Structure formats: structure tokens, C-alpha cells
Amino acid sequence: MAGRRARVQAERKRRGRRRLIGWGIALVVLIGLGIAAAWGIGQLQERFAAAEDYPGPGxxxxxxxxxxxxxxxxxxxxxxxxxxxxxxxxxxxxxxxxxxxxxxxxxxxxxxxxxxxxxxxxxxDPANKVELRVTVPEGYTLPQVFERLERDLGIPQAEFLQLAGDPSQFDVPDGALTIEGWLFPATYTFDDGATAQSVLETMIARQHQALEQHGVAPEDAQRVLTFAALVQREARFADDFGRVAQVFQNRLDINMPLQSDATVAYGTGNLHVVTTTADERADASNPYNTYQHTGLPVGPIGAPGDQAIQAVLSPTDGPWLYFVTINPETGETVFSETYAEHQVAVQEFQQFLRDNPGWGG
CATH class of the missing domain: 3.30.1490.480 (Endolytic murein transglycosylase)
Incomplete structure (x- = not known):
């Protein structure tokens, strides 16, 4: 009897321990579920809560x-x-x-x-877009263009000079000595942050566009720009562009040297003068010396614009072989058919230089 009572009591103790363990496990599970639920709710709240934002306006x-x-x-x-x-x-x-x-x-x-x-x-808002504007005038040479670009865009000239030293990296004809003449003269707007490379590429693309609009075939582009740059440099007024182009074309037709002081000056780098010396005109080592070398110069001597390009393509018909600007102040130019007529005009120009010594160079 005593043995049976002991066995019953032992069984009750084992059941009690199992209940405690069961309740303990249940409690742990509930706590775990609660934590998981709380974490999930937090994640959902974080996911659907409004993103962090400043109140503005700034x-x-x-x-x-x-x-x-x-x-x-x-x-x-x-x-x-x-x-x-x-x-x-x-x-x-x-x-x-x-x-x-x-x-x-x-x-x-x-x-x-x-x-x-x-x-x-x-x-x-377009009003907030930062843009840089630069205007490149007709006839500007590379150094002048690069100086203007530095002034208005803030890009150092040295960066343009370095890039221009390798024309093969740009969309210019094979064999072009430089990118001279390929930087179309116009007003450009660039985004802040434009690079020297992107600026030059934009200007060259614009020159291609101009040539295409004038109907210039790609294989004629370099010759047309070389011719047009010469006209751009020599002509002052709208009516003179076509006549200057015709004078040079007439000379080319008879293999007569163009004898342009502008090309000689370009080759010497003295672009600020309107005349050249006898020694400079006699220097055959200057590849741009059209006194010593017949035909067009070896490349453009500046940036020709639409007017000069059109003058080369459609010159004003006439028999002239000579012209001279007798008054550099006003741009008055005399066109002559014969050398004798030309000499009379040259004397007028020389008299102007005597009266205005600062214009000679």
C-alpha cells in the first residue's frame, strides 16, 4: 500500500514537471512571436513611412x-x-x-x-540652367579664338592648344595641318562644365553644318575653307566679298600668284599688321607666302563665316586681277583689271600710310 502511494506521488510530480516545461515552452514561443511581430511591424512602418525630407525652401x-x-x-x-x-x-x-x-x-x-x-x-525650370555664352567673330585665328574661349568660358588656352596640336583626333580632313578654319565663327551657348574637347568638337560640327548647308562636298571642304578664309581676311564690306573672291579665282585660273599680304602675315605670326616687308614677301620658307608659292595657301588663315564661304562658291563676275584697300580706316577698296590701274590705287594707299604711319605695322 505504501509502495503504491509512493508511485502515485512520483507520477504526479512528473506530470507537474511536464506541465511547467510545456508552459515554459509556450511562453518562449509567445515571446518569440511577439518579438517577431514587433520587428515586422517596425519594418512595415519603416517601409511605408514618409522618406526623410527637408521642409525647404533652402x-x-x-x-x-x-x-x-x-x-x-x-x-x-x-x-x-x-x-x-x-x-x-x-x-x-x-x-x-x-x-x-x-x-x-x-x-x-x-x-x-x-x-x-x-x-x-x-x-x-529653364531659368535655373547655368549656361556660358561666347561669340567668335569671323576671321579670328586659332590663338584669337582660344583667347576668347578662355575669357568667356574660363577654360585655359593651354588646354585648347594641347588638343589642337593633334588635328587627327577631330572631324577634319586627313592631312589638315591644324584645325584652323574649322572653328565656325558664331555665338555659342555651353553648359557649365563644358570641356575644351567638347567645345572644339561643337565648333567643328557647326562648321560641317555650314558647309553642308552651302552644298560643299566633303572632299572639297578643306579647299573651300582655305579659299574662304583668305576672302574673309581681305574683304571688309558685303559688296567686296564676291569681288575679292573673283580676283583670286581669276589669278588661280591663269596660275598667277595670289600675292596676299594676309597669307604672308599669317605665316610670320604678325597678324596685327596690314602690310609686309620685302624680306617677308621674299621668304619662300614660309609655306603661307603666296608671293613665292602659286595656288591657295597650305591651309586656312582664320575662321571664315557664311558670307565668305558663299562668296567663294558664287563670286561676283568680273575681269579684275588686282585690288587694294586704299583706306584701311574706312575699308575703301579699289578693284582693277590692269596693273597700271592698280598702281594708281597703290599710290593712294601709300599716301594713306604716310599720313597715318601707325597703320603700316
Missing amino acids: TGEVVVQVQSGENGYDVAATLVEEDVIASAEAFTDILVADPTIQLHPGAYRVQQQMSAQGALDAIL
């Missing part, structure tokens, strides 16, 4: 660059890096919600610590 000013080929996430990363927006998500959420939004390459003035919507509005 302070100061910073220029951000939207590069060609970048997507909205790339732009958002740039804006975060510049402290324009508080988080990339705030910006990209707007783009995802409206797929019609288009971001265009360029540099834009924005403020720091703007709202994402404010930053997007600023980038989409």
Missing part, C-alpha cells in the same frame, strides 16, 4: 550637374551628396509617381536643404 546656392545618360537615382545621389535634399528616396518617390517627368543634362543652380519637390522644380 538656403544659399550650389550648382549641380545632371550628366548625359544619368537616371533619376543618379541625380538623387548627387543632390544628397551636395546636401540639396535630405534623402534620395524623397526625390525618387516623386519620379516613380510621375513617369512623364524628364530630367535633361546640364548644370542647374539650386539651394541646399530644399524639399525634394522644390529641388525637382528647380531642375525643371
